Amino acid sequence: MPANHNENLFLLVEGPVMDIGKIVKSYSHINYVCQVYGPREVSQVPAPPDYAFGRFVRIAVRSEQNGDHDAYIMSALGKSSEPQTYAVGVIYDTILVNPEFGSLGPRLSNETQVELFSPDYISEKAVLIYVMVLGMLEQRALPGGQQEILSVMHGVPLLSLELGSDVQIMSIEEVQAFHYFHDEGKNQPYLHMGYIPHIIAQRNSLLPIVTLQIIDQLEQLFPENLSLLSIVKRNFAWRLKVETTG
Amino acid sequence: MLDPAITSIRPRSRAVGITKGPGENTHEYTFVSRDDEQELKNGEYVYYELADPDGVLAEPRRVLGRVLKRVPLQLYPDTFLAEPEIAPSEVAAMVGFDSHANELFELHVAIMGYYDPISSSFINPWIPPQSGKQIFLADHEMLTNILSRKRAGENGSATIGSLLTRQPNAVPVVLSVKDVVSTHLAIIASTGAGKSYLASVLVEELMQPYNKACVLIIDPHGEYSTLEELPNFSQFSEAGEGKRPAYSATVRVYKPEQVKVRISSLDMGDMRHLLTEMTEKQQHLLSRALRKVRSDKRGSPWGAQDLLHAIKAVAKQKGDEESEGADDSSTIHALTWRIEQRFVDNFTFDDTQHLDLPEIFKPGQCTVLPLNEIDERDQQVVVATLLRRLNKARVDTERGKVHSGESYLPYPVFVLIEEAHHFAPGGAEVVSTSILKQVLAEGRKFGIGVGLISQRPGKLDADVLSQCQTQCIMRIVNEIDQKSVAAAIEGVGRDLLDNLPALSKGQVIIAGAAVNTPVICRVRSRITRHGGESKDAPDMWRQYFSQESQESRRRHDAPLNGNRDFNLLR
Numbered sequence: 001m002p003a004n005h006n007e008n009l010f011l012l013v014e015g016p017v018m019d020i021g022k023i024v025k026s027y028s029h030i031n032y033v034c035q036v037y038g039p040r041e042v043s044q045v046p047a048p049p050d051y052a053f054g055r056f057v058r059i060a061v062r063s064e065q066n067g068d069h070d071a072y073i074m075s076a077l078g079k080s081s082e083p084q085t086y087a088v089g090v091i092y093d094t095i096l097v098n099p100e101f102g103s104l105g106p107r108l109s110n111e112t113q114v115e116l117f118s119p120d121y122i123s124e125k126a127v128l129i130y131v132m133v134l135g136m137l138e139q140r141a142l143p144g145g146q147q148e149i150l151s152v153m154h155g156v157p158l159l160s161l162e163l164g165s166d167v168q169i170m171s172i173e174e175v176q177a178f179h180y181f182h183d184e185g186k187n188q189p190y191l192h193m194g195y196i197p198h199i200i201a202q203r204n205s206l207l208p209i210v211t212l213q214i215i216d217q218l219e220q221l222f223p224e225n226l227s228l229l230s231i232v233k234r235n236f237a238w239r240l241k242v243e244t245t246g
Numbered sequence: 247m248l249d250p251a252i253t254s255i256r257p258r259s260r261a262v263g264i265t266k267g268p269g270e271n272t273h274e275y276t277f278v279s280r281d282d283e284q285e286l287k288n289g290e291y292v293y294y295e296l297a298d299p300d301g302v303l304a305e306p307r308r309v310l311g312r313v314l315k316r317v318p319l320q321l322y323p324d325t326f327l328a329e330p331e332i333a334p335s336e337v338a339a340m341v342g343f344d345s346h347a348n349e350l351f352e353l354h355v356a357i358m359g360y361y362d363p364i365s366s367s368f369i370n371p372w373i374p375p376q377s378g379k380q381i382f383l384a385d386h387e388m389l390t391n392i393l394s395r396k397r398a399g400e401n402g403s404a405t406i407g408s409l410l411t412r413q414p415n416a417v418p419v420v421l422s423v424k425d426v427v428s429t430h431l432a433i434i435a436s437t438g439a440g441k442s443y444l445a446s447v448l449v450e451e452l453m454q455p456y457n458k459a460c461v462l463i464i465d466p467h468g469e470y471s472t473l474e475e476l477p478n479f480s481q482f483s484e485a486g487e488g489k490r491p492a493y494s495a496t497v498r499v500y501k502p503e504q505v506k507v508r509i510s511s512l513d514m515g516d517m518r519h520l521l522t523e524m525t526e527k528q529q530h531l532l533s534r535a536l537r538k539v540r541s542d543k544r545g546s547p548w549g550a551q552d553l554l555h556a557i558k559a560v561a562k563q564k565g566d567e568e569s570e571g572a573d574d575s576s577t578i579h580a581l582t583w584r585i586e587q588r589f590v591d592n593f594t595f596d597d598t599q600h601l602d603l604p605e606i607f608k609p610g611q612c613t614v615l616p617l618n619e620i621d622e623r624d625q626q627v628v629v630a631t632l633l634r635r636l637n638k639a640r641v642d643t644e645r646g647k648v649h650s651g652e653s654y655l656p657y658p659v660f661v662l663i664e665e666a667h668h669f670a671p672g673g674a675e676v677v678s679t680s681i682l683k684q685v686l687a688e689g690r691k692f693g694i695g696v697g698l699i700s701q702r703p704g705k706l707d708a709d710v711l712s713q714c715q716t717q718c719i720m721r722i723v724n725e726i727d728q729k730s731v732a733a734a735i736e737g738v739g740r741d742l743l744d745n746l747p748a749l750s751k752g753q754v755i756i757a758g759a760a761v762n763t764p765v766i767c768r769v770r771s772r773i774t775r776h777g778g779e780s781k782d783a784p785d786m787w788r789q790y791f792s793q794e795s796q797e798s799r800r801r802h803d804a805p806l807n808g809n810r811d812f813n814l815l816r
Contacts, residue, residue: 005732154342194342227329231337 017168020046021129022221023059023161029133030156032059034167036127044155051091051129054213056170056178058086058137061159072148083140083150087157088178090171092210093130100124131167132202132210133157134195137178149177154194176221191218191225196232208240249381251527251732262286265294266352268374271358275311275374278319278379283352286313288527289766290411291393291744292355294375309371310384310392314741320350345584354780355381358763366762386416394420395763404451404760406444407769410753419767421448421760423457427660427695429759434646434703434711434720435720440752441699442469443776444718444769445662450699452660453495455484455611457686461612461663464629468618470664472775474499476612479773496611497815500601503620508600509589511631519583519677520627527577528584533721534560549597550589552581596625601632603639603652607659622668630671630678636661637685640692658693659686666698667705672730679707686713704730714765716758734779742766 019042025033036051114121135154139147170178182189193214199207215233219226263279263286279286286292290313295306314446322334338348359368389409397402398418404426416524418508431448433665435441445463452459453476463470476497486492514533518524524532539548539556561578590593608611615632617625618799629711639653650652663669669678696716704726711734722728723746734744735757742764749755749766757764789795 190336191340192342195338196341228332228336228340231326231328231332232341234328235323238325 004198014219016046017058017171018050019166019168020051020057021112021167022184023165023167024128026161029160031202032133032161033133034129034131036129038126040182046148050169051094051127052089054210054217055091055095056175056217057089057091057131057167058170058174059131059133059161059165059167060138061085061087061157062165063228064164083138085159086134086137086139087159087161088135088137089131089167090210090214091129091132092132092204092206095128097124097126097128105162129167130200134162135178139174145153148176151196152178152181152194155198158217172221175217179218179221189229191222193218193232206238212236212240247558247758251472251478259382259385262292262383263353263381265375265379265381266334267377267465269354274355275357275373276352278350278352279381280349281353281516285383286316286351286353287411288313288315289742291389292353292381293384293388294335294379294381296371296375300499307371308358308382308384308388309356309360309544310373312352312358312741313355316353317352318349319352320348322348343671352453361762366395368763386412387770389417390649392742393762394750395422395425395760395762396420397650401456401457403456404754406447407449407754407767408747410766410768413715413816414768417763419765421451421716421756423452423459423760425759426697427459427658428690429715430689430695430713431697431716431718431789432735433699433718433720434695434722434727435677435701435718435754436722436727437701438751439720439722439749440769441701441756443662443752443772444720444754445664445697445699446470446774446776447769449469449612450482450773452612453482453497453610455482455493455495458493458495458610459612460607460609460657460660461662462606463614464617464632464664464669465614466617466625466665466668467761470504470606470614471499471616472571473497473612473614476774478562479775491608495707496608497613497614498606499614500616503593504601505594505615505617505620505628506596506601506630507554507594507631508547509550509595509597510543511600511635512595512627513634514632515680516627516677520588524581524584525772527574528581531557531560531564531577531581534564547598551584551597553589554585557581557585579812594620594628599621603635603655605637607655607657609657623816626669626676628761629663630681633661633678633681633685636694637681637688637692638696643690658695660695660697660700662697665700666700666710667810670698670707670710672707673706679710682710683707685711686710703727706730708734712765714758716760717756719743719746719755719757721751722746 019037021034021036023032024035028035034057037047039045084170109117132155135152136157137152138150140150142148179192180189181192194213200209212233215229215236219233222229248781262281265595266276266278266448268274269276276293289362290312291308292313293308296309297306322338326334326337335348349373357370357374359370361367362369390397391410393409394403398420400420402423403420404423405418408415409419409421433441433444435444436656445746449461449463450473451457452461461474470753474497476714477495477751484492512520514529514536517536518529521528521532535553535556535767538560539552542548542556543552557578561574565574601615615628616810617628618626618719635653636659638650639655639658642648642653643655663682669676669683671679684695686696696714698706703711703722704724708730711730717735719731722731728743728746731746732740745755745766752769754767754769755764756767
């Protein structure tokens with residue numbers, strides 16, 4: 001699908017990480033709902049491309065920082081050299097919530113007026129994104145501001161995420177590192193997508209499509225593994241497109 | 247669980263799988279194995295342990311079985327195989343599957359039974375193993391001890407190769423010569439599969455000091471003359487020791503012109519075969535003449551002239567008896583003419599000379615009788631007369647009728663007949679068929695062992711083939727031949743015969759009396775040179791154009807310079 005390639009480019013961002021929202025609900029140990037930050041909630045309001053379908057996100061897992069106030073502050077400032085564990089997930093669904101939808105009753109003022117006259121009126125409109133957790137990533141900040149990836153795991157993380165945890169966009173380097181394993185037994189690092197079996201097991205109609213999306217991204221990240229990826233991709237595409245249509 | 251007491255008695259091999267349950271047919275079971283080392287080949291031998299129900303034996307019995315087929319249980323999905331450059335294990339590794347232990351097979355095993363050394367046979371337990379039993383790969387030593395009846399190098403043994411599924415020479419396949427000689431042998435294979443090679447290996451074994459056999463090879467193609475160099479190898483002789491005399495094998499290759507049949511050894515059937523399309527009258531006359539010449543000579547040899555005289559005498563006598571009888575002169579004339587034509591100055595048929603039995607048959611001697619310069623019909627007569635004389639000599643010697651002389655043969659003999667379908671073709675009776683059948687049927691009593699070699703089992707008489715109790719079957723591609731082998735040979739299971747087209751050169755299925763169970767064997771290399779190879783035509787054509795041969799041809803064909811008369815004389 002060459003046409004899709006350019007569209008996917010924006011999913012891979014470079015530069016500093018960006019918060020796009022916080023965890024507000026979960027459906028299971030690996031299936032979380034994140035509410036995207038709205039206007040005035042953060043300095044840089046995420047735009048739809050930031051929470052696009054198929055984007056890799058990371059959510060910090062709080063493990064052993066209870067009580068140590070300094071370390072918490074340091075990590076919040078991004079200056080901690082302690083290893084930080086993240087759950088890595090993928091955005092696989094988006095819901096636009098509008099409580100006012102359907103309530104076509106009398107209205108005192110329009111939206112612009114409400115904003116102007118009662119700024120403390122909190123809009124109940126929200127964008128919810130669904131995140132499927134695919135694995136874990138442990139990294140540590142190096143003094144130069146660089147991030148060092150310590151370990152990567154695909155599958156179900158042991159620790160659960162917390163409500164209110166920040167959901168952040170992952171950088172290209174992180175996505176790359178997340179998929180490139182260097183096992184001790186093997187000489188060469190190799191491309192790894194160990195989360196595919198559990199994505200398939202989820203029985204959600206969008207998940208296979210998100211898998212294709214992921215493969216498209218990986219094709220750009222790992223051009224040397226095109227033929228390997230094409231096997232999984234063709235298999236998915238066939239099942240998703242040909243078998244369901246035929 | 248493993249009982250330490252048992253394992254300490256007899257070391258056993260590593261378990262290769264676990265029993266799943268009964269197989270498709272009775273006396274079959276299936277087991278599941280990963281077979282990471284690819285050692286569970288088709289035809290491989292495995293065993294499980296069965297406790298002795300009577301509790302007499304301290305250690306469990308090992309029930310041996312043969313792997314029939316392997317059915318994959320868990321393979322890579324087809325879609326993983328889509329990229330020829332990418333190994334499926336890489337795809338599996340990518341999606342998080344440990345690349346080791348990925349395949350799983352169900353192996354079907356035919357139960358052979360546990361080996362009973364007393365009866366040297368396999369006893370079927372009549373029940374498939376329980377599910378969950380450990381399956382072991384039979385080790386070399388176990389197979390060496392139970393597949394063959396004899397050990398290599400033992401008296402009366404013939405080591406013709408080693409088990410195909412194992413490394414060369416790991417498990418020798420040893421025939422019991424006693425059973426080969428007393429119950430006959432057949433070697434069946436397509437051209438080029440290595441028939442004569444196998445036969446030569448067998449002959450080499452028979453000539454070893456531990457056998458010192460008495461062997462005759464009927465060789466219609468002259469392939470066995472290279473055996474002549476056999477006595478030059480030290481393996482075939484041994485020094486004398488104490489009372490035991492020294493031994494040295496001899497090989498006698500007859501020259502084609504030495505193969506003679508004395509006319510007086512021909513019977514009426516041979517005559518009918520040699521003088522084709524005789525009229526009733528001629529036959530009648532000839533049989534009377536034969537009777538007369540035999541009674542006149544009383545056992546001493548007679549020749550063609552004696553027969554011709556007898557014909558005249560019989561005809562005259564007949565003419566006198568039937569005074570009004572028809573004129574027989576044309577019959578006599580025709581018969582006389584034909585006998586003269588056939589026997590007088592003939593290359594093969596002679597008045598006095600013939601093959602001397604005690605000279606052909608001697609223990610420690612292998613005699614090769616090349617028939618390649620003799621016409622096919624005459625070959626049949628040569629074989630028929632020889633077998634008839636041999637049979638008579640052995641019967642008479644065994645029964646104590648003779649104690650010396652030409653027909654005294656006080657030892658068993660082994661006759662190897664190459665191109666056996668010439669001498670006992672299926673669907674047609676030739677002159678050698680009946681004597682061959684008789685020898686095969688009665689040879690056991692009188693010590694005449696026959697080895698039949700044929701490339702067309704379909705053309706060989708089915709009775710003759712089924713009399714051979716030890717069968718060596720090599721690669722056969724022709725379907726008719728495969729069927730006739732299956733029909734004639736009950737000892738070999740269908741599952742083994744299915745391997746026939748897959749066998750390579752020099753691989754042979756051996757079944758029957760001389761081994762404990764059918765085995766697939768890799769024939770060992772010959773000690774002597776092989777003579778049965780086809781000619782390398784392109785090489786010979788190339789040689790024709792080589793510088794030396796062109797030079798020598800030019801010299802040969804050159805007109806002698808200027809001297810015409812001399813040239814004509816040349």
